Amino acid sequence: MSHGPRSGLAAVSSALLAMSRHLEVRDVLKTIVASARELLDAQYAALGVPDDHGGFAQFVVDGVSEEQWKAIGPLPRQHGILAAMLHEARSERLADVRKDPRFEGWPKAHPDLVDFLGLPIRDGDEVIGALFLANKNCERPEGGCGFTEDDEELLGILAQHAAIALTNARLYERSRELTIAEERSRLAHELHDAVSQKLFSLRLTAQAAARLVDRDPSRAKGELQQVAALAAEAADELRAAVVELRPAALDEDGLVATLRTQIQVLDRAHSARVTFAGHGVKALPASQEEALLRVAQEALHNALRHSGADHVDVTLDRRGSGAVLRITDDGSGFDPSAVRRAGRHLGLVSMRDRASGAGGTLTVESAPGKGTMIEMEVPGG
Secondary structure, X not given: OOOOHHHHHHHHHHHHHHXXXXXXXXXXXXXXXXXXXXXXXXXXXXXXXXXXXXXXEEEEEEOOOHHHHHHXXXXXXXXXXXHHHHHHOOOEEEOOHHHOOOOOOOOOOOOOOOOEEEEEEEEOOEEEEEEEEEEEOOOOOOOOOOOOHHHHHHHHHHHHHHHHHHHHHHHHHHHHHHHHHHHHHHHHHHHHHHHHHHHHHHHHHHHHHHHHOOOOHHHHHHHHHHHHHHHHHHHHHHHHHHHHOOOHHHHHHOHHHHHHHHHHHXXXXXXXXXXXXXXXXXXXXXXXXXXXXXXXXXXXXXHHHHOOOOEEEXXXXXXXXXXXXXXXXXXXXXXXXXXXXXXXXXXXXXXXXXXXXXXXXXXXXXXXXXXXXXXXXXXXX
C-alpha cells in the first residue's frame, strides 16, 4: 500500500464502517464505489449489478460529474472486460485497458481510461457485481500498470465486505417490501370495510330521500344533506388510506416528480389552491425521501382538512448535499404549545419522529389567524 500501515489500516476500517452504516442498496453501492476510489487513490471507480438480460440492473460511478454521466448515455451492457469479470469470476489488472483484445470502445463523452483494476463481487458461488477502478493517481512504470498487487489484494478485501454489505442491504429491502405488502393488505381490508359501510348507508339514505321528494320535501332535504355528509366521510376514508401507502412512483420517479404529481391531484380535488416548486434537489437516500414525502402528506392533510386555507404552497429546495421541504398555508393557524397541552398533535409528533428517524429536523411556526409553516431539513447522503 502506498500509505503507511497505520494510515492504510485506518482507511480500510473507515471504508468498512461506512459500508455497514447503510441499509438501502443504492446507498451501499455508492459507499462501496466512493470508498474503493479513495482507498486506492484512483480517478474513477464503478460498480455494476448485473440483470438477467445482458445489462445492468444498477450501475454506480464515482469520479464522473452528473453532467458527464448524463452525456455518456444509457447504462453499459455486459460486454468486454466487464463481461469477463462477471462470467469468469476473475480479477483483471491491466496496464492499458484500451489495448486489451476484449476492449470494445466506449461512448464519445466517456472519460479516457488507461490502467485498470477490476474484480467480481461474489456471494458464495454467485457473482452479484463487478467493481473496477481506473487511472491510478501515481507515476506508472514504463509499460506497466499503476495498480499493484497490493492494490489488488486490498480491493479483494473490500469486495468481500462489499458482498456482505450488499447482501444485507438486499435482505433488508426484501424484508421491507414484505412489510409494505402486508401493510397494503391490512389497509385494503380496512378500506373495504370502512368505505363499504359508508357507501351502503349512503345508498339507503339516497333511496329514502327519493321516496320523500314528492310527499315530504323538507324531510327529503334533510336526507340529502345526510347523503352529502356520508359522501364526504367516504372520501376522507379514501384519502386517509391513500396517504398510508408508499407510492411505487417514489422509487420509479423520485421525490420531486412524486410530490408534483400528488400536489396536482390535491389541487384539483380541493377548493384551496395548492402549488409546488422544486429547485436543484438531487437524489437523496431512500429513507430521507420517504420521510420528506410522509411529512409533506401529513402537513398537506392538516392544511386542507383543518385550517380552512385558501392557498397552500409546497417548496423543496437543495441545501448543501441535502434538502429542505417547506409547507406554508394562509389558514386559521394554531398555537403549537396549546395543541401540545391539549393532547391534540395534528400529526406533529409523527412528523417529528419521521424527521428525526431520517437524521433531519422539523420546524413548526404557527399562530392563531396567522397561518402555518412547517419546514423539514435532511442532510442528504
